[in-house]
Amino acid sequence: xxxxxxxxxxxALIRGTxxxxxxxxxxxxxxEQYVEETLRRQRAVVDSFVPGTVASEAEACLAxxxxxxxxxxxxRHLQPQRDAGKRRPEGPQRAVEEHHHDLEQSLEAARSRLRxxxxxxxxxxxxxxxxxxxxxxxxxxxxxxxxxxxARSLAQRGRRVLAVDLDTCPxxxxxxxxxxxxxxxxxxxxxxxxxxxxxxxxLASGVSPAEAVERFAFVGPDGVRFLGLGKIGSVDKExxxxxxxxxxxxxxxxxxxGWDVIADMEAGPTTPFERYxxxxxxxxxxxxxxxxSAMTARRLLTMVGPRSSVIVANRFRDxxxxxxxxxxxxxxxxxxVVEAERLGLAPMDACPEAPAxxxxxxxxxxxxxxxxxx
Ligand SMILES: Nc1ncnc2c1ncn2[C@@H]1O[C@H](COP(=O)(O)OP(=O)(O)OP(=O)(O)O)[C@@H](O)[C@H]1O
Ligand SMILES: [Mg+2]
Numbered sequence: 588x589x590x591x592x593x594x595x596x597x598x599a600l601i602r603g604t605x606x607x608x609x610x611x612x613x614x615x616x617x618x619e620q621y622v623e624e625t626l627r628r629q630r631a632v633v634d635s636f637v638p639g640t641v642a643s644e645a646e647a648c649l650a651x652x653x654x655x656x657x658x659x660x661x662x663r664h665l666q667p668q669r670d671a672g673k674r675r676p677e678g679p680q681r682a683v684e685e686h687h688h689d690l691e692q693s694l695e696a697a698r699s700r701l702r703x704x705x706x707x708x709x710x711x712x713x714x715x716x717x718x719x720x721x722x723x724x725x726x727x728x729x730x731x732x733x734x735x736x737x738a739r740s741l742a743q744r745g746r747r748v749l750a751v752d753l754d755t756c757p758x759x760x761x762x763x764x765x766x767x768x769x770x771x772x773x774x775x776x777x778x779x780x781x782x783x784x785x786x787x788x789x790l791a792s793g794v795s796p797a798e799a800v801e802r803f804a805f806v807g808p809d810g811v812r813f814l815g816l817g818k819i820g821s822v823d824k825e826x827x828x829x830x831x832x833x834x835x836x837x838x839x840x841x842x843x844x845g846w847d848v849i850a851d852m853e854a855g856p857t858t859p860f861e862r863y864x865x866x867x868x869x870x871x872x873x874x875x876x877x878x879x880s881a882m883t884a885r886r887l888l889t890m891v892g893p894r895s896s897v898i899v900a901n902r903f904r905d906x907x908x909x910x911x912x913x914x915x916x917x918x919x920x921x922x923x924v925v926e927a928e929r930l931g932l933a934p935m936d937a938c939p940e941a942p943a944x945x946x947x948x949x950x951x952x953x954x955x956x957x958x959x960x961x
Contacts (some may be wrong), residue, residue, distance in 0.1 A: 595930075599708070600830075602785055603803075604709035605924065611722075616782075617780070617781035617782035618679065618782040619679040619682070619782070619795070619924050620667075620780075620782055621780050621781075621782025621783055621784075621789075622679040622682060622683065622782070623679060623781075624792070625687075625789075625836075626682055626683070626686040626793075628662050628792075628840075629686070629690075629840065630686070630689060631795070631798065632661075632683070632797075632840045632842070633654060633657050633658050633661065633690065633800060634693075635795070635797075636651070636653050636654035636657060636697075636842070637650070637652065637654065637680070638650035639722065643711070643922065644708065644711060645708065645711065646667045646703070647700075647713055648701065648704045648708045648711075648712045649708065649712040649734055649844045649933050651688055651697045651700045651701050651712075651718075651797070652697070652701065652712040652713055652715075652716060652844065653716060653842050653843065653844040654693065654696075654697040654700065654711070654887030655694060655697035655698060656716060656770075656842055656876050657756065657840070657842035658690045658693040658694040659694060659891075660719075660839060660865070660866060660868075661690050661839070661840075662687065662690050662691065662694065663865060664839055664862065664866075665683065665686065665687055665761075667682070667862070668683055669683055669687060672684075680811075683853040683917060693896050699757045701937055703785075703827065708750075709754045710843075715730070715844055715845055716843060716844050716867060717738045717746070717843075717846045717847045717848070718847045718848070718849075718868065718954045719848050719866055719867045719868045719869065720737075720847070720849045720850070720867055720869050720870075720871055720954075721850050721852055721859075721863075721864035721866070721867035721869075721870050721871070721891075722737075722850065722851050722852060722871045722872055722873065723852045723859060723871065723872050723873070723874070723881065723887045723891070724872055724873035724874060724875075724878060724880070724884060724900060724936070725855060725874075725877075725880045725884070726854035726855065726881035726882075727779040727854070727875070728854075728873040728874060728877065728880055728883075728901060728902075729840055729873050729901035729918070730760050730851050730852065730854070730873050730903055731752075731754070731758045731759050731760060731851050731900075731932060732762055732901075732924060732928075732943075733871070733873055733899060733901060733947055733950075734750060734759060734849050734851040734944075735750070735759060735764075735851075735919070735933060735934065735935065736934055736935055736944050736947035736956075737762045737809045737849060737950060738750040738847075738849050739763065739764075739808065739811055739933070739935040740935075740947060740948045740949050740950075741954060741955070742810050742811045742953035743809050744955055745882050746810055746846075746847050746954075746955070747810075747811065747812075747815075747845055747846045747847070748809075748810075748811045748846070748848075748849065749800055749804060749810065749811075749812045749841065749846055749847070749848045749849070750763060750807075750812070750813050750814075750848075750849050750850075750851070751812050751813075751814045751815070751834060751837075751848065751849070751850040751851070752770060752813070752814070752815035752816060752850075752851050753834060753835075753853060753858060753863055754816070754848050754851060754852065754853045754854070755816055755827045755852060755853060755855070757770060757815050757816060758819065758851075759813070759815065759851045760813060760815060761931055761932075761933070762928075762933055762934065763807050763808065763813060763933055764807060764808040764867070764932070764933035764935065764936050765805060765808070765809055765870050766809040767818075767931075768818065769805045769813065769815070770805070770813070770814070770815025770817050770818060771815060771816060771817020771818060771819065771826045771827075771829075771830055772799075772803055772814070772829070772830045772833055773803060775791060776790065776791055776793045776794060776799060776802070776833060777789065777790065777791055777829050777830065778790075780793065783832055784832055785828070785831055785832050785834070786828035786829070787874065788828065788829040788833065789830075789832045789833055790832070790833040790836045790837060791833075793926075794828075795840065796836060796837040796838075796839070796840035796841040796842075797840075797841060798844055799814075799833070799837045799841075800812060800814070800837065800841055800843075801898070806933070806949060807812045808863075808933065808936070809935075814834060815829045815830075815834075816831055816834060817829070817830050820949060826961065833893055834900070835865075835866075837866075838850060838863075838866035839865055839866045841866070847868075847887045847954060848866070850863075850864070850865035850866070850867065850920045852856070852864060854884060856883070856886050856887055856890055859887060859890045859891065859913065860890065864891065867894045868895065869896065869897065870887070870888075870891040870895075870896040870897075871896070871897050871899055871936065872884045872887050872888055872891075872896060872897070872898050872908060873901050873902075874899070874900055874901070874912055874914070875896060875901055875902045876902060876903050876904070877885065877904075878909075881909035881912055884898065884909070884912055885911070885912070897915045898913065898914045898915060899914055899915060899916055899918065899950065900912075900914035900916070900917040900918065901917075901918040901943075902918070902919075902920045903917050903918070903919060904919070904920050907957065910933060911957070915950070915953075916946060916950050917946070918943050918946040918947060918950075919942050919943055919946065920943075921938075921941050921942055921944075923937070923938035923941035923943070923944075924943045924944070
């Protein structure tokens with residue numbers, strides 16, 4: 588009897604181990620499928636930049652410049668996946684390496700085309716690309732306020748702007764002057780995939796990042812396009828779970844020239860750790876006068892790595908700059924901004940002449956090119 592029970596226990600253990608192994612294999616397959624599908628979609632995005640035969644010289648130069656940036660963005664995003672694959676060679680490593688090779692070839696193709704243009708054409712194309720900016724910082728530093736005023740300032744100066752709220756505790760819509768209920772991707776924009784990261788949802792197949800912006804972004808004041816994670820409501824508590832991977836995909840693949848993209852990131856280092864900011868060419872780290880705000884800023888600057896970064900000091904009165912964190916601009920503490928927030932209004936509408944709003948407007952000049960200024 589004792590022996591039979593022992594054998595049964597052993598059999599159960601083996602069954603459990605087998606189930607675990609089979610489970611892992613199935614998971615890996617879904618993940619592999621997902622990775623391969625994602626890489627195929629990235630290829631299609633990069634290829635879509637190849638200029639048509641009727642493009643003028645300036646259009647073609649801009650298209651190759653955009654392709655160069657898009658391939659670089661995907662390569663940057665792929666690198667940690669390659670590094671992980673080297674440590675853990677099972678999984679979709681071969682597809683990742685092939686994709687890396689393809690992207691490098693696209694990058695080289697774009698570069699070699701660009702070499703045939705004069706420096707002036709190349710400079711004009713680079714200036715016309717538009718910024719890719721991730722706004723980061725500690726909670727309450729002023730990320731949302733600055734993102735909104737920056738987005739609207741650029742739009743007022745004739746830029747096409749996409750503002751994205753990547754914060755599950757959203758606020759960017761309101762600060763832009765958009766009803767706070769707006770946001771989240773509609774059901775047709777997303778689909779489930781068992782291998783998709785985070786919560787098993789991703790951007791619906793057949794929808795490119797550019798189409799997603801065209802079809803699903805809300806058109807706000809000054810023409811700013813807006814996408815957000817969606818509201819966690821009493822009926823639907825899952826909206827951000829469905830949207831988050833898709834929004835990251837959209838940001839990563841929305842390389843259209845002539846658009847400025849500004850993403851308002853969740854406070855602190857968690858989502859940068861997940862590399863939601865991979866799309867950005869520049870990180871804007873907002874820092875307040877408090878010591879802990881500076882501590883977070885320093886961590887974020889380390890995390891964003893070699894991409895260019897700017898420090899923006901916000902809500903300062905006459906406090907000194909933090910050691911080692913020399914800001915590009917100091918935005919003053921401004922009671923009008925506090926009041927706008929209290930009333931649920933966009934600072935750009937409620938107090939367009941307020942000193943803090945004006946300081947952000949000055950900051951916007953940095954991103955404006957001669958051609959873009961209307
Ligand atoms: N320059 C400023 N002067 C005074 N108040 C400001 C200024 N900038 C932002 N605020 C206010 O500080 C508060 C926090 O700002 P904001 O929501 O932009 O920060 P955040 O970094 O996005 O915060 P969270 O991490 O919660 O998303 C808001 O009430 C906002 O109105
Ligand atoms: Mg915010």
